[in-house]
Amino acid sequence: MSQDVEVPHLSPSSSVSTKPSATPAKRLRGDVQGLRAVAILTVLAAHAGVSWFAGGFVGVDVFFVISGFLITQQLVGELGRTGRISLRRFYARRARRILPAATFTLAATVIAAVVLLGPAEVSTLAVDAVWASAFAANIRMAISGTDYFQAELPPSPVQHFWSLAVEEQFYLVWPLVAVICIVLASRIGAARGATQDVERDSARPRRFLLLAIVLITLASLARSVVHTPGEATAAYFSSLTRAWELGIGAALAILVTSGRLMQRIAGSAWAREVLVLGGLAAIAGACLVYDESTPFPGYHAALPVLGTAAVILAGSTPAGDTTLGARLLSVAPMRAIGDWSFSLYLWHWPLLVLPEIVLQRELTWPERGLAVAGAFVLAYVSFRLIEAPFREGAFWRPTGRALTFYPVTIALVAAVALGGARYADFEATRGAYQPAIAVTDAPAADPSLDDQEALVRASVLAARDNTAIPTELRPGLTELDSLKPHRTRCDYTDDTERDLCVDGDPDGDRTMVVFGNSHALHWVPTLNRIAKKHGFRVYFLVKNRCVSASITTDRGSSEHDPYTECDDFNRWAFKQYKRLDADLTVVSTAPPINGVFDDDGSWVGDKETINSLMHPAYTDFLRRVDKHTGRTVLIRDIQGFDANAGACLSRPGAALGDCLMGPVESRETAIDVQVQAAEEVGVDVVDMSSYFCWDGSCPAVVGDTITHYDGTHMSRQYAPQLAKPLARQLGLRGRE
Template identity: 45%
Template sequence: MANELRGDIQGLRAVAVLVVIAAHAGVPFLRGGFVGVDVFFVISGYLIAGLLYREVLLTGQVSIGAFWARRARRILPAATLVTVVTVLLSLAWMSLVDAREVVVDALWACAFAANIRFAQQGVDYFATIDGVGPSPLQHYWSLGAEEQFYLAWPLLLTLCLVVTALLAKAPDRRAERLPRRAVLTMLAALTLASLLWSVHATLTSPATAYFSTLTRAWELGVGAMVALLPPPFLRRLTRLSLEIMAVTGVVVLLAACMLISEDTPFPGIAAVLPVAATAMLIVAGGPADVPGRRTRTSRVLAVAPMRVVGDWSYSLYLWHWPAFVLAPIAVGRALTGFEKGLTVLVVITLSAYTYRFVEQPFRAGRPAHRLSARRRALSLYPASAALVAVTAAGAWWWTGFQGGEHGDNPPITVAGAPIDGLQDSTEALVRASVAAARAERAVPSNLTPDLLNLRSSIADVGDCDYEDNVRSLCPHGDGDQTVVVVGDSHARAWIPAFDRIVAAGDWTAYYLVKPQCTAAHVTIASLGSDQPFTDCTDFQRWVVDQVDALHPELVVVASSPPVNGVFEGDKRRTAVGDIVPLLRGGYDDLFRQLGRYAGRVALIRDVPKSPDDPATCLTSGNPSLGDCMFEPVERSTVLGDVAVDSAYASGIEVVDPTPWLCYQGECPTVIGGTLSYRDTDHITTEYAANLWAELGNALTMGLPS
């Protein structure tokens, strides 16, 4: 049975948090150290399941309120402290836009639902994408998953009690009518279902699978099953078998830390390694009531320094991630190895003090005695939420005040700009905006969209969100002519322009767009792994089938280059020189197939990509327009040329939006009074809508003059 006082368990916690910190610090031979989180999950399942089952044996029931009260004293004080401090430091060091994102993350974190938020956002746990760094509260996803388990497990155990009592027709003898076999059977079924779902989801939706409670529940379930192993079975294990099991557990866990990497599909089947290793190490600790059965490994894990680090492990986990995320932002560059070492020392110091003055008092000190009553302890939940909410409200107001719509800086106009007779066209305004940026003019006030809400400027796709593997058609408009827009999120960014074209002309539009799914008929890698993005391949085939069925007058293709490489057979190619011929063949095939079923096919050249996030630039310090103007990323430009070359060779029309965004190789992030980009490579919905007439005329869609 689980015993919370086992020293080897504390030592195992120390190992888990140390390898997590090492991985996040960039230690090269421990790239897979993030599996320490999986170790924590198994330990948590082991301790909590054993605790509750013992309660059932002693009292015949589960006191859900008392259990949640204990969890409140254990989890909330330190988590709340770190959340509040992280929000305040984010205000001091991050851009206003990024700080606002942290404020929202804090609210999700205090509700123990951070994993849901990051899964919904499709966050890639392993990567910094498009210049936008990870949230300093991203690690709260694991607390969310654990707390959701803590919510479900006592309820499941209570349900098992009730069902057993009803079947036995003896509700007054529930403790005797709940054999281990019944609970283990329930756990085994749920654990297996979660594991199978984890394997499936990791392959089909890796970005969301990493954070999902459903893909992680089996890890806690394994720990719970270990806690319920019958004592007679444990006593029959020989000393030699326990020693072998312990050594095997160490080897497997070390292999997981060294061999698993950010390129490994995870959790999925790969997570079996750290989970199985942890289970073996826990079992090898030996039954607590049989002296002299401890293995050498368990004795090493239980030495005093390891127990101390294990005691601090919760605080170490809470502090290390915001330290690694915020420190580079504070100094304005990546940390050196020496600076990372200093950061770790700061984290250790903060953790020691947090354990001593925050965690321990709420466990065994005066606050714990005052909160000994269940109702008082449960009040920690609303108290924590209120403190975080007040901090978030203040932070939200502060970012709004700092980046608010005050000031009288005028928008950019064409007056006095080098427009060369272009008059009041979009190209003239772009040239004027470049000239204003070169002159280091102040950023205009009252921008559209609102600067602090820039990242939410994403086109609405209605009911047909193909990111969620929808397979139906949603028409927009009721005109006699049909236009189908095909591509990824870059095609989606043009939807506001097409919506206005549809409203002004005689068109019905279908937006067959799937984020991260390049339009070219190539097999690309999933964003969060080195595995093929099979959903994308399936979607590409489905799109061709729909174009065949619709026989539209016009198909418009808009797509970015693949972000994470292209497969040639079973090999993933990431170098530009290797991608170009594969991508060219994919576009040739796309245009050939579309040309069979559509009256016309046109390509919108991919928009220039910025090396830095414009939202971060425009809300950091007091930038001028020139500080945030950019030159396009060369790799994106080269790969964008591939689609253009294929289109010309296939007799496909090409619309180049570059003059609507850039002039003489420079691209302003503010054009007139409108923000042109919401991130490094997506135009805003507002600016796309402004371009509807230019786009419609370039595509010769017969718009009224």
């Protein structure tokens, strides 16, 4: 990266760029600045919740095409002027352009979180910020977004850095590919001797570059189309499925050096008008028609991408700025917003997300308007005081000095993040020592309650007295991710995995089979302890979002697609189950998240209708299961809350009373349908409600342990404490 690559047979005087494209390469493209404004304004509209502009997220795709075009234009222009490409200068330009403003935003966001948020959010954000500073935010967000147990958590205040990561990962590779193409072109020219004319020699590197970017673009597009339908979240953040969008811009930058192509466009005012207005219409159409249910990127991204390419192509001639679309894009306000677009993109997201995390609710329209206005103010200040001076200032122009930005900025963000994390640890235990809640802290309990139920009662009373949160909480407030339910040895998230794994006591003389979804997974630590003590081999035939009922559910997202993978898994699981000859079968399942499909294949989302369909679906499933086992038990699904226990406890100044919750009535009604079906079939029902709630109140902390990971899943730490009570309810007493 520190070497300049020279092409021996390409002289500076024989430019790769032909005359028709030389002018646009040198002049300031007002239409491109206006296009940047279009991109950021659409993104702002979508993120601010403008419903009729829900597809405004395609503004990111507009940015990708613009970036691919401008950066490649710089590379090709340098090749034409000097006969070489300097990787050192290229990465130095990127450092001056990107790092100062991005680093300042990351550091400011972490500091703001330390002031406004609780220890849990600060600790997570600190990790996110380090990933973002290393241009790997898209990898971090893809991992988080594809984790079922993190899907309902609030988005990270630095999540938007994923797109910057995609760009920088592309530009880590593309200049290196360009250098290889140039070297190959020069060697081929040298091998053929001096018989080739200068014009032909100058065109050869351009053809190699075009071929390389076409291959990259086609490969990335194919991956995007193939992987988006089944891996939507991972595809959305992946540089492999997004590279083709930058590749379209890069290919366009090479194509506009073709004198013949540009002469045709330059000579037809009608063609230029059609390109620019049609391109803008394509972008606007995507913004208006697409929404969060649109599988993206995939082939849907072609509409805004090709629309952007058309606008850029129309303006790449000397007369390109005379079109109606170009004149509209080049008006002073649009150019100004285009100038600020990078800083505006950096600031808008944390200003919209941080207040929602603090308030634990969606912002109102006036609040969103205030956040957007604040983003414009900060963007202007950031552009004037940070972005422009670092990009253009003489002090920072030396290449070697600019390259030091990379390690310096990562170190700076890491230092701020580490400081934030340490402060979060301090905040989590600050104040006078508060012991764990004990049964003796409450008046004498009902003698019919066991020790754990009595502790729940004492915890409710402590919360009603607004007692301080125990100092030695399990887990600590900066370790809330460890609350996540335990996974089994066979994780059936991947639909290609179809193995049977033995948990519990592999040498046990009895067999237990567990059916369910993630609400069976959260019982894994409990059931494994029981199995080991009572000699059970355990097979967890569980899959996230897969309801244990004879009915097709949706995927739990807004597109209302049938979850056919669940139907397939249930068929496979039941086939295995009949061979296991189970002594005990346990069913623990959450109700459908969004809706189900009736016998006619129509989606049903009404709660009452869902319940009416679920009753026979549960009944049929339990009846089929009960035929192939010694005993079947349904664990009544645990209470669900409308708030996140860990996030509530992490709020600045929170006490136990602030996080005393009650069951969600609609969810309890749906759970009762399971119980009614079990009673109809004659299946035993185990109700563990008294180990989570008492007298209509449910504490976030029982003793010193947080009970829930989120609104509906039991925590990994609390689950083992229920092993003895659940074993008693299952009637397993002989080996205790």
